[in-house]
Amino acid sequence: MTDPYVRIRDLGVTFTGGAKPVRAVGGVSLDIREGEAVALIGESGSGKSVTMRAIMRLNPEKRSRIEGSIHVGGHDVMKLGARRLARFRGAEVAMIFQEPLLALDPVYTLGAQITESIRRHEPVSRAEARARALQLFERVRIPSPERRLDSYPHEMSGGMRQRAMIALALACRPKLLLADEPTTALDATVQIQVLLLLRELQRDLGLSIIFVTHDIGAAVEVADRIAVMYAGRIVEEASARDLMRAPRHPYTIGLLKSRAHGAMVKGARLDTIPGAPPDLANLPAGCAFAPRCFLAADSCRRDDPPPLVALDGGRTARCLRVEHTHPDAIGTPAH
Amino acid sequence: MSPPDTSRADSARPLNGAGEALLTVRGLKKYFPIRGGILNRAVKRVHAVDDVDLEVMRGETLGVVGESGCGKSTTARLLMELIEPDEGELIFDGCKVGSRELPLKEYRRQVQMVFQDSYSSLNPRLTIEDSIAFGAQVHGTPKREALARTHDLLARVGLDPARFAGRYPHELSGGQRQRVNIARALALRPRVIILDEAVSALDKSVEAQVLNLLTDLKAEFGLTYVFISHDLNVVRFVSDRVLVMYLGKVVELGEAERVYTHPQHPYTAALLSSMPSMDPDHRTEEPPLAGDPPNPIDPPTGCRFHTRCPSIRPFCATREPPLADVERDHAVACHARVPASGYHDDAAAVPDPEKITA
Numbered sequence: 001m002t003d004p005y006v007r008i009r010d011l012g013v014t015f016t017g018g019a020k021p022v023r024a025v026g027g028v029s030l031d032i033r034e035g036e037a038v039a040l041i042g043e044s045g046s047g048k049s050v051t052m053r054a055i056m057r058l059n060p061e062k063r064s065r066i067e068g069s070i071h072v073g074g075h076d077v078m079k080l081g082a083r084r085l086a087r088f089r090g091a092e093v094a095m096i097f098q099e100p101l102l103a104l105d106p107v108y109t110l111g112a113q114i115t116e117s118i119r120r121h122e123p124v125s126r127a128e129a130r131a132r133a134l135q136l137f138e139r140v141r142i143p144s145p146e147r148r149l150d151s152y153p154h155e156m157s158g159g160m161r162q163r164a165m166i167a168l169a170l171a172c173r174p175k176l177l178l179a180d181e182p183t184t185a186l187d188a189t190v191q192i193q194v195l196l197l198l199r200e201l202q203r204d205l206g207l208s209i210i211f212v213t214h215d216i217g218a219a220v221e222v223a224d225r226i227a228v229m230y231a232g233r234i235v236e237e238a239s240a241r242d243l244m245r246a247p248r249h250p251y252t253i254g255l256l257k258s259r260a261h262g263a264m265v266k267g268a269r270l271d272t273i274p275g276a277p278p279d280l281a282n283l284p285a286g287c288a289f290a291p292r293c294f295l296a297a298d299s300c301r302r303d304d305p306p307p308l309v310a311l312d313g314g315r316t317a318r319c320l321r322v323e324h325t326h327p328d329a330i331g332t333p334a335h
Numbered sequence: 336m337s338p339p340d341t342s343r344a345d346s347a348r349p350l351n352g353a354g355e356a357l358l359t360v361r362g363l364k365k366y367f368p369i370r371g372g373i374l375n376r377a378v379k380r381v382h383a384v385d386d387v388d389l390e391v392m393r394g395e396t397l398g399v400v401g402e403s404g405c406g407k408s409t410t411a412r413l414l415m416e417l418i419e420p421d422e423g424e425l426i427f428d429g430c431k432v433g434s435r436e437l438p439l440k441e442y443r444r445q446v447q448m449v450f451q452d453s454y455s456s457l458n459p460r461l462t463i464e465d466s467i468a469f470g471a472q473v474h475g476t477p478k479r480e481a482l483a484r485t486h487d488l489l490a491r492v493g494l495d496p497a498r499f500a501g502r503y504p505h506e507l508s509g510g511q512r513q514r515v516n517i518a519r520a521l522a523l524r525p526r527v528i529i530l531d532e533a534v535s536a537l538d539k540s541v542e543a544q545v546l547n548l549l550t551d552l553k554a555e556f557g558l559t560y561v562f563i564s565h566d567l568n569v570v571r572f573v574s575d576r577v578l579v580m581y582l583g584k585v586v587e588l589g590e591a592e593r594v595y596t597h598p599q600h601p602y603t604a605a606l607l608s609s610m611p612s613m614d615p616d617h618r619t620e621e622p623p624l625a626g627d628p629p630n631p632i633d634p635p636t637g638c639r640f641h642t643r644c645p646s647i648r649p650f651c652a653t654r655e656p657p658l659a660d661v662e663r664d665h666a667v668a669c670h671a672r673v674p675a676s677g678y679h680d681d682a683a684a685v686p687d688p689e690k691i692t693a
């Protein structure tokens with residue numbers, strides 16, 4: 001078997017700026033193959049964005065402590081010097097966000113921003129860079145691309161701006177695209193266009209994608225595999241199909257159940273997970289989800305966090321009681 | 336507490352006789368000037384909200400959906416009187432807003448809003464406890480009482496006061512900050528709450544908690560909600576009626592289940608069929624609606640949707656369709672839905688909005 005394109009091992013990120021250190025990411029391991037799209041879903045505040053930023057070394061280095069290792073396409077990310085890091089960002093990995101206006105510079109046209117980004121990385125002429133910018137705009141399906149290269153960000157609609165940001169991210173031909181809630185601010189008609197575009201880029205350019213979202217439907221549209229985070233850890237990982245059919249970690253089960261969907265009875269109560277997420281500055285012993293878990297036993301509340309359990313079909317879950325969530329298990333979760 | 340009945344504007348009768356209008360909006364218009372040129376004069380205008388009429392019924396939840404940039408947040412800001420309309424008037428509980436019977440300050444206490452952007456809507460220098468208690472104190476509640484209520488509200492939105500009351504906004508995740516905003520809106524005991532993408536930063540399990548909370552509060556205090564969101568599943572679940580906007584105009588308004596199961600406007604149909612499939616084996620292959628929305632600086636003439644509509648008549652480009660009832664409690668702005676419009680005169684195929692799905 002070939003090495004995965006992205007290999008994250010025991011990543012830990014602790015913020016030390018506040019009164020108490022906050023361990024936002026507490027041991028994340030994740031592999032991504034070349035050309036694979038993985039969605040990261042889970043609790044808000046569970047460390048999804050911090051994990052993505054760690055891959056590009058964007059967390060404040062003075063006010064955080066980073067442990068573990070990250071390898072991307074042969075680069076040991078933690079060890080990159082300033083020069084190589086600058087190249088790595090853009091030419092190997094690029095990131096898009098929920099709010100394109102934060103990533104785009106309001107005072108330059110999009111054409112200027114993309115051309116500039118290409119020329120910062122590669123010794124090409126202005127005309128050549130401009131021609132590539134035009135190709136990118138065509139690639140992400142911006143209408144009248146030639147004219148749009150001369151537009152300023154504020155002159156575009158939300159969906160067009162999001163596609164322009166994707167074009168900018170692709171400017172230096174990265175192999176990994178990190179997308180942090182890229183469609184949350186878009187309506188359904190535009191969202192589906194952007195999701196299909198991401199899938200097309202994955203297929204045509206062999207791009208690997210990590211896609212963070214709260215919208216499980218959006219994750220299903222894009223991802224081959226889904227990883228679920230809770231309190232700074234990945235608690236379950238499976239193919240999109242397996243996860244949707246039969247979630248195994250009790251947190252994932254609760255998360256999928258709490259969705260409002262289709263023709264639910266009006267005024268009915270939604271299923272929720274009782275209790276609140278733990279304080280990251282003060283995590284309980286054992287499994288961080290145990291205080292809210294319908295399956296928890298005494299053993300779940302002791303000692304170390306549960307290990308990763310390998311299940312059939314190459315999926316994994318971090319749960320001591322995972323045999324009780326098997327679809328065939330007697331006594332499947334009584335709610 | 337409520338204003339005297341003598342000042343009731345009798346034109347505030349509800350549409351279709353269902354329920355009673357608490358908030359009525361007529362002819363609302365907001366064009367944002369775009370400055371440019373050497374003199375920095377307003378050279379063009381964004382038609383953000385263009386002649387919107389609507390009624391929010393007492394005790395209902397009115398869902399608002401539509402294209403990004405179609406004017407939902409601007410409408411919300413106008414309803415809150417945070418920005419001034421170019422035209423149009425608001426009538427709240429029978430009184431004209433800003434009149435002697437209902438001064439702006441009193442109106443603002445009764446109508447609260449949770450903003451789309453949780454970051455910029457909290458003062459970074461106040462602890463969240465002070466942020467929440469502040470409004471009530473301005474309106475005359477003694478500090479002790481305001482703080483006690485604040486702690487109660489924090490607990491109700493699922494943030495343990497012992498852990499969170501003294502924190503500053505930057506010490507919270509996006510989802511936690513949004514719950515602080517909801518608590519703050521509730522602190523003044525308003526009658527109407529406008530929720531602009533209030534739950535979209537939350538994961539599904541926290542979202543479910545907040546939606547249940549909103550349901551409880553509505554029953555407990557008889558609240559009325561205007562619920563703006565891109566999440567069509569959530570809007571369907573919470574709303575009694577749904578309003579669909581496109582480029583500054585209302586294109587469809589009706590009972591929620593009816594709109595979702597029998598959309599009448601082709602844009603509504605395209606929007607609903609753009610929902611992700613949820614089934615990994617049957618992913619969406621083609622976007623139901625291609626292309627981009629037209630520029631709101633220079634919106635299309637006639638029906639604003641005609642540039643993207645799957646089946647138009649020539650006059651759709653010149654004649655603007657009015658918002659007209661097609662059945663009880665269901666209004667739509669589309670020539671194809673009005674028998675007398677001439678749309679069906681030439682014997683061409685009748686569009687079926689339910690067939691837009693690719």
Ligand SMILES: Nc1ncnc2c1ncn2[C@@H]1O[C@H](COP(=O)(O)OP(=O)(O)OP(=O)(O)O)[C@@H](O)[C@H]1O
Binds near residue numbers: 046510
């Ligand atoms: N610069 C920082 N200093 C201190 N704490 C931080 C910092 N950045 C993030 N955190 C904390 O780290 C945790 C993880 O944050 P992160 O932004 O990764 O969450 P997330 O999973 O992306 O959540 P959401 O879905 O709400 O965006 C949160 O509890 C957050 O409060």
Ligand SMILES: Nc1ncnc2c1ncn2[C@@H]1O[C@H](COP(=O)(O)OP(=O)(O)OP(=O)(O)O)[C@@H](O)[C@H]1O
Binds near residue numbers: 367408
């Ligand atoms: N202060 C402003 N100055 C100029 N234009 C503005 C201003 N505020 C909003 N607009 C424009 O008005 C239109 C409507 O914006 P609005 O924020 O109301 O849309 P929305 O429906 O809430 O969109 P979204 O779903 O993306 O939140 C957009 O074209 C927007 O760019």
Ligand SMILES: [Mg+2]
Binds near residue numbers: 048049050
């Ligand atoms: Mg995040």
Ligand SMILES: [Mg+2]
Binds near residue numbers: 407408409451531
């Ligand atoms: Mg908005």
